[in-house]
Amino acid sequence: MLELRDIRKQWDHRQLLDGVSLSVVAGETVALLGSSGSGKSTLLKIVAGLDQPESGSVWFDGVDITRLPPERRGFALMFQDFALFPHLNVVDNVAFGLVEQGVRKAAAREQARAMLQRFGLGDRGTARVWTLSGGEQQRVALARALITQPRALLLDEPFSALDATLREQLRSEFRERITEAGMTAILVTHDEQEARAMAQRAWGLQGGQLVALW
Ligand SMILES: Nc1ncnc2c1ncn2[C@@H]1O[C@H](COP(=O)(O)OP(=O)(O)O)[C@@H](O)[C@H]1O
């Protein structure tokens, strides 16, 4: 279980996060909704370890990870500007995390190819990432995030750079893949429809506090 306990964070003399507590059980997707500037990304960065709270703590399976660096948390991140590696082809982008973990390149590529097959990108493995469409790039980003079997998946407005039709299609696709992987996930979005399509529970971030939506 992923747990936030009484997280507080100021920015520019404003109390951006004013006592945020949240728990996400294994295999559950929780959505965080809120208007632009409400602090959603800041909260997600604190979960990821990319930012530190002034007070409060982050826990995973009963262990306090508040001071743990991002690479040791075992979480995967996916942001709106899907930062795929432009110098690597599709297979090597997906295999990257496994190679980092010490898996041999050939074995990592084999796993990456199998994953791309399931994602409907089996024939794009040797393509350069910039030749893919926006939707394809997001699928590659998700494959790259899931292949290392992270303990949690953190999604920050993953589809906001895409057009409406593609967004709708990817919502249900991502939902399926995340369920299939049994992944614990936090989805940050300002789009309630997206939250409804992808999350079992949703919270709104208002005035630095979480309000239960459903
Ligand atoms: N490191 C930072 N640099 C600049 N502005 C920041 C930083 N951290 C927080 N902020 C400010 O905090 C507010 C909330 O930002 P953010 O968490 O990105 O909100 P959201 O993701 O909900 O749009 C914004 O006004 C933003 O400018």
Ligand SMILES: [Mg+2]
């Ligand atoms: Mg944001």
